[in-house]
Amino acid sequence: MSLACATCPVRDRAACSVLSDEEREDLSQRGRHRTLEPGEVLFHAGEKVTACATLTSGALKVSTTDAEGRERILALVHPAGFVGEFFQPFDDHEVVALAPSEVCLFAGEDIETAMSEHPALGRALLRRTQEDLHASRTLLALTGKPDAQARVAGLILGFAQAASDSPCHPAQEFDLPLSRAECANMLGLTIETVSRKITALEKSGAIRRHGKRGIELVDPARLSLMAEV
Amino acid sequence: MSLACATCPVRDRAACSVLSDEEREDLSQRGRHRTLEPGEVLFHAGEKVTACATLTSGALKVSTTDAEGRERILALVHPAGFVGEFFQPFDDHEVVALAPSEVCLFAGEDIETAMSEHPALGRALLRRTQEDLHASRTLLALTGKPDAQARVAGLILGFAQAASDSPCHPAQEFDLPLSRAECANMLGLTIETVSRKITALEKSGAIRRHGKRGIELVDPARLSLMAEV
DNA sequence: CGCTGTTTTGACGTCCATCAAACACCGTGG
DNA sequence: CCACGGTGTTTGATGGACGTCAAAACAGCG
Numbered sequence: 001m002s003l004a005c006a007t008c009p010v011r012d013r014a015a016c017s018v019l020s021d022e023e024r025e026d027l028s029q030r031g032r033h034r035t036l037e038p039g040e041v042l043f044h045a046g047e048k049v050t051a052c053a054t055l056t057s058g059a060l061k062v063s064t065t066d067a068e069g070r071e072r073i074l075a076l077v078h079p080a081g082f083v084g085e086f087f088q089p090f091d092d093h094e095v096v097a098l099a100p101s102e103v104c105l106f107a108g109e110d111i112e113t114a115m116s117e118h119p120a121l122g123r124a125l126l127r128r129t130q131e132d133l134h135a136s137r138t139l140l141a142l143t144g145k146p147d148a149q150a151r152v153a154g155l156i157l158g159f160a161q162a163a164s165d166s167p168c169h170p171a172q173e174f175d176l177p178l179s180r181a182e183c184a185n186m187l188g189l190t191i192e193t194v195s196r197k198i199t200a201l202e203k204s205g206a207i208r209r210h211g212k213r214g215i216e217l218v219d220p221a222r223l224s225l226m227a228e229v
Numbered sequence: 230m231s232l233a234c235a236t237c238p239v240r241d242r243a244a245c246s247v248l249s250d251e252e253r254e255d256l257s258q259r260g261r262h263r264t265l266e267p268g269e270v271l272f273h274a275g276e277k278v279t280a281c282a283t284l285t286s287g288a289l290k291v292s293t294t295d296a297e298g299r300e301r302i303l304a305l306v307h308p309a310g311f312v313g314e315f316f317q318p319f320d321d322h323e324v325v326a327l328a329p330s331e332v333c334l335f336a337g338e339d340i341e342t343a344m345s346e347h348p349a350l351g352r353a354l355l356r357r358t359q360e361d362l363h364a365s366r367t368l369l370a371l372t373g374k375p376d377a378q379a380r381v382a383g384l385i386l387g388f389a390q391a392a393s394d395s396p397c398h399p400a401q402e403f404d405l406p407l408s409r410a411e412c413a414n415m416l417g418l419t420i421e422t423v424s425r426k427i428t429a430l431e432k433s434g435a436i437r438r439h440g441k442r443g444i445e446l447v448d449p450a451r452l453s454l455m456a457e458v
Numbered sequence: 459c460g461c462t463g464t465t466t467t468g469a470c471g472t473c474c475a476t477c478a479a480a481c482a483c484c485g486t487g488g
Numbered sequence: 489c490c491a492c493g494g495t496g497t498t499t500g501a502t503g504g505a506c507g508t509c510a511a512a513a514c515a516g517c518g
Contacts, residue, residue: 064370067457072373074366085363087356093366115355119348126344126355127316133358134314136365137303137322141293143372144301144417146475148506180465188373190507195466212465212515228296375507377474409497419475424498441483441497 004033008104010080014054015124016104023118030110036060036097042105043084045094050108052084058101059177063094063185073186075136076177078162082128086111098177143188145229151187152197153227156207160217170220176213201226233262237333239309243283244353245333252347259339265289265326272313274323279337281313287330288406292323292414302415304365305406307391311357315340327406372417374458380416381426382456385436389446399449405442430455 005011005024016024034053036042042053042060060077074093077083083095086108106114115122142154159177160170178186184194201207206223208216217223234240234253245253263282265271271282271289289306303322306312312324315337335343344351371383388406389399407415413423430436435452437445446452 062366064366066370066374070375072370074369085359087359088363091363112352115352116348119345119351122348122351122355123341123344126351126358129355129358129362130314130316133362133365134317134320136362136369137291137293140303140365140369140372141295141301143369145295146299146417146505188375191465192467192508193506196506199466375473420497421476421499422474425474428498 008056010054010056013080014056014104015082015121015128016054018120018124019118023121027106027114027118027121028104030114031104031106034103034105036101036103038097038099040097041094042097042103043091043093043095045092047091050084050086051105052082052086052108052111053103053105055079055081055083056102056104059098060101060103061096061098061178061182063096064092065094071185072188073178073182075132075139076162082125082132084108098182139186143186147229148187148189148193149197149200150227150229151189152183152194153201153206153223155183155187156198156201156215157220157224157227160215160220170217172220173210173214173216176215237285239283239285242309243285243333244311244350244357245283247349247353248347252350256335256339256343256347256350257333259343260333260335263332263334265330265332267326267328269326270323271326271332272320272322272324274321276320279313279315279317280334281311281315281337281340282332282334284308284310284312285331285333288327289330289332290325290327290407290411292325293321294323300414301417302407302411304361304368305391311354311361313337327411368415372415376458377416377418377422378426378429379456379458380418381412381423382430382435382452384412384416385427385430385444386449386453386456389444389449399446402439402443402445405444 005028008014011017016027019027036058043051045064055077057079060081060083061073062075062077062083063071063073065071076098077095085091115125142151142158145151145154156176157170160174163174164171176183180191180194184191187194198209201223202209204222204226206217206219206226208218210216234245234257237243240246245256248256265287272280274294284306286308289310289312290302291304291306291312292300292302294300305327306324314320344354371380371387374380374383386399389403392403393400405412409420409423413420416423427438430452431438433451433455435446435448435455437447439445
């Protein structure tokens with residue numbers, strides 16, 4: 001196989017998991033594997049190619065840069081997630097690796113033909129896209145909060161959920177996947193405000209910090225309370 | 230037919246347009262038509278039913294209400310648009326009519342079986358969902374602008390695009406689909422700020438107001454300039 | 459040890475939210 | 489026809505929260 005599906009860490013969670021082994025083998029012929037270093041760009045903004053990818057390990061961010069050069073993070077992609085828009089030709093979003101990452105890369109047309117040959121794949125991608133849409137709207141609701149404290153608390157809670165394996169309970173200790181600048185870009189705040197609010201959360205006793213990115217949830221209830229102000 | 234597909238105003242733009250007449254007839258047996266008054270709720274927040282709908286005329290909003298009772302508008306739905314999430318059971322979003330509207334309503338399971346019988350439908354829905362995702366991220370980028378003036382200008386530009394039939398050129402004169410309060414909820418601002426910024430735009434000569442909701446673009450270039458501050 | 463990049467903390471100014479009141483619009487009923 | 493409330497919009501005055509500028513603390517690394 002051109003792609004190591006057999007040993008793929010997300011083989012039963014990614015969109016392609018709905019395929020049989022033969023179908024998957026068929027699809028893997030058309031794709032290619034790629035490794036990304038932190039900061040490396042998978043899709044550039046404005047490029048017209050219709051391509052897409054499944055993240056097998058690491059983490060990606062989807063971002064856009066406005067006229068004044070401010071970056072805005074629109075979404076994070078976790079392993080088994082999917083990025084790329086193959087219908088409309090060009091996209092002003094950029095996809096960049098946050099951590100050392102590995103992806104399965106496909107041309108848009110290949111995915112389209114694969115979808116017509118294997119209808120289950122289309123349904124799986126639809127489901128993933130609906131989840132992405134839901135996540136995007138959740139982030140929209142979060143960034144709409146008038147209070148910066150609530151936004152930061154909500155972001156940390158979201159990261160805690162994502163870092164946990166169990167779907168409902170947040171992880172009790174984890175690392176922030178983003179730098180302060182990236183947190184700020186995600187929430188529509190400045191670096192300084194994010195930093196201040198995090199220290200305020202620590203002083204209030206809701207969390208504790210370990211190093212620059214380590215977060216420990218000492219009082220999750222208080223944290224979610226602060227997220228709702 | 231239980232649904233008047235033959236005279237449907239969006240019969241060649243909605244997701245179901247990819248179906249043949251017979252397939253469409255088949256699907257229409259499972260759906261039902263519904264009329265909505267302004268303010269009437271199509272899907273309540275928190276309800277567990279998995280249903281979905283295509284908007285045939287009018288306009289809808291997708292919104293959520295946080296713990297303090299603040300409404301946040303997450304998306305607008307235009308004719309031929311699609312709403313509803315049929316995979317994950319429950320949703321904290323609410324779908325409400327903004328204007329007198331008509332929808333084709335389907336149970337989630339019916340859509341799922343229809344998709345497996347007619348794979349093209351799944352692809353069409355995937356495409357629509359990707360478009361919704363893109364729109365959501367565009368709104369996310371807009372609401373992230375630090376300056377209120379830029380947000381309001383961007384919103385007006387967006388409405389001008391939506392009101393136009395041609396995809397690239399904005400309409401020169403149109404009505405805001407939202408009240409001031411709804412604009413504010415969409416942008417994460419207050420009613421007063423939205424009002425002030427609109428009058429500021431008028432004083433700057435970028436737009437002119439006709440009545441409460443009528444907008445005339447007298448200087449679109451200046452308007453898009455102000456959207457990028 | 460000195461360098462560079464990230465994070466934190468401080469002081470200050472500004473923009474927006476808040477509170478409050480005036481206004482426009484539109485029905486209803488006197 | 490005009491007074492009357494009701495709703496949505498506009499405008500004004502004020503305070504607070506966040507952005508901005510600046511510098512210090514800190515960690516990583518040659």
